[in-house]
Ligand code: HEM
């Protein structure tokens with residue numbers, strides 16, 4: 001019984017509440033020490049290492065973060081904060097999207113009018129719409145850049161294969177958001193971009209027609225399509241994105257940040273799946289089959305060797321990481337707000353099934369595909385190329401078995417990826433900037449037909 | 453395999469789960485499957501056949517299609533591009549159909565000339581009742597394959613998209 005009595009906690013002297021806490025000064029301090037405050041926030045505000053750890057543990061939002069992170073994670077060059085910026089943009093889109101929902105009816109007779117009304121009759125309505133639109137474009141861009149960063153860092157390799165797959169799912173959902181959102185204003189731009197986009201589905205062998213009809217709810221884009229896209233845009237996709245993002249971020253913690261640790265060269269913080277170098281393996285548990293095992297799921301640091309512990313390179317998330325995230329988050333909001341103030345989201349004429357505007361362009365992230373379509377058979381350009389790219393991307397971490405992460409040992413992978421990236425970029429720029437009516441070549445300084 | 457209570461339960465939950473998934477799939481399909489468009493389709497009178505002169509294409513708003521006369525042969529051509537569904541306008545100066553989206557060009561009979569469209573413009577069957585031209589919009593015939601073209605009428609002038 002002696003052991004047990006050691007662990008008994010004196011409730012009057014709760015470990016969370018230091019006995020020698022200073023006498024509250026001022027009204028805010030008094031509120032913070034009052035019963036109401038302490039019933040809301042489980043942790044005291046303590047500027048000690050223990051206090052900082054407790055802040056992270058006992059707060060539902062902060063516990064997304066690890067209590068301590070390797071110092072290198074703080075460097076901008078680690079992630080360029082792209083995943084984080086994408087999350088912030090998602091937050092901005094949720095907030096502005098809910099405002100828009102108060103003024104928008106998904107009906108072909110009123111949707112377009114609602115958009116005009118937002119411009120003239122609702123205080124700050126146009127601003128909210130602009131911010132929503134520009135954040136959406138930016139989010140697609142940032143997610144793509146995030147993917148590129150993860151690729152070049154080799155961060156998709158063991159043990160992060162599955163998180164890469166989740167990332168592709170997130171990219172697909174992000175594109176789904178943009179595409180369904182594009183239809184909602186029900187103007188000429190929406191109508192024809194979605195007509196062209198959904199007709200691609202027709203080319204899928206056998207099932208194509210049925211799938212397209214299922215997607216647009218009939219044979220023609222109409223009321224059923226608008227309602228379907230709206231339901232996807234405001235309910236199905238947000239919930240899906242939130243769910244997958246949750247798992248994605250949880251896996252970032254569980255798989256460990258993809259940074260090199262102080263001199264030892266280990267590639268993971270928490271993971272035990274990687275065997276960095278022989279000497280590290282030697283000091284940890286070796287299972288019968290030669291692979292290292294974790295004793296218990298909760299023993300995170302099993303993989304951290306004695307050598308590493310000597311040179312502890314971790315810092316507290318609170319405040320080091322948090323302050324950076326607050327700054328980057330505010331910066332992101334500042335950027336989309338500025339864009340929203342400076343540039344109005346486009347609104348062309350009311351959707352007219354009897355008149356195709358010239359040229360009818362898809363949104364910029366699909367315009368490379370449209371460019372490809374003007375050169376090749378749609379079965380090739382519209383189905384085989386995108387489906388092939390998607391499948392290759394998903395399978396990439398399982399195909400690329402090379403464990404190296406430094407670029408000099410990954411010449412083949414990097415070369416192929418760079419070429420594909422370059423081709424996609426050229427096609428996109430060509431389609432977005434250098435195409436005019438009839439998809440004829442036209443220089444952007446003569447006339448720009450770029451539509452956002 | 454010997455059937456024990458354990459093995460029955462073990463395969464039972466898989467079967468049960470599969471059954472539930474099937475039901476869920478069927479229910480969702482019934483809920484989401486597109487409803488067939490009612491009404492609108494059917495036979496539409498297009499007036500006197502002789503009012504469509506050779507070398508002209510006339511838009512019929514009620515049926516959303518073009519009535520074109522290629523060397524005396526009348527066609528009811530769907531306005532929807534077989535490529536990706538843009539509406540195809542008729543270019544008066546070239547005497548051809550020119551799709552604005554990706555530049556497919558069709559001759560006045562709807563036959564494929566150039567561009568990414570996999571075939572000529574789709575058609576609806578025409579019939580003549582008395583002197584009145586009637587189109588049946590409930591039926592659609594795929595346009596002719598590029599190899600099957602017969603008219604291939606030359607352009608009568610400059611293209612509307614600026615192409616020579
Ligand atoms: C909705 C879109 C996405 C959001 C909001 C998001 C969010 C995040 C966040 C917050 C991180 C933490 C570290 C960082 O900033 O890099 C992260 C890491 C990661 N993301 Fe994403 N992500 C998205 C899409 C993607 C995509 C498209 C991929 C790749 C296909 C991807 C793959 C990864 C991987 C493998 C990591 C771990 C990398 C490391 O630890 O260095 N994510 N993501």
Ligand code: FES
Pocket residue numbers: 533534535536537538551552553554555556567568569
């Ligand atoms: S839709 Fe007509 S050419 Fe593509």
